[in-house]
Amino acid sequence: EAQVTQNPRYLITVTGKKLTVTCSQNMNHEYMSWYRQDPGLGLRQIYYSMNVEVTDKGDVPEGYKVSRKEKRNFPLILESPSPNQTSLYFCASSRGGSLESYEQYFGPGTRLTVT
């Protein structure tokens, strides 16, 4: 089954404790992105990646890191989480290339709470 997976689905942590949210896709997609979703603010892009070892900042990159060492994986790293990073996080992937290939497919989401 073609899918984007994320782990963990739920995470409660404390301020300053480094964490990683994993994202993996099995569709051989070139492009992958991380979004956060907050009430009233909608989906905002954190980082995106066009291919292995190629990443760029989205609209809200502060406090986050990413890496793309393999095509299928795109982990999101919070080196020192703070309460304002409490949010619902989504990973997404798309094939890239032609116009139609930019249709993004989302993972199930990770609900993060930082206390």
Place this chain on the structure above:
Amino acid sequence: QKEVEQNSGPLSVPEGAIASLNCTYSDRGSQSFFWYRQYSGKSPELIMSIYSNGDKEDGRFTAQLNKASQYVSLLIRDSQPSDSATYLCAVRSGGYNKLIFGAGTRLAVHP
């Protein structure tokens, strides 16, 4: 800052009616436009994409694009209670794979 604007709603329609959802965008160079449906607590699900001016129909859904007016809409015919969700408009802006999302319109279909 490139923007995508949607009425937050809620838009309330009776079962069987046509629901009309609207979206405007600021980047005149945008080429790809998407509608996602998101149920509460779930991930966004792609339901329509449109790339050229005019209408595109898929089952009960019709997407409409007017690039001159920088306007994209989604019509849902014969609305069902199961259509009750938040509908997100997304616009591909700039190069690569950067999608700008609107904040979403909440649709409520009542029996």
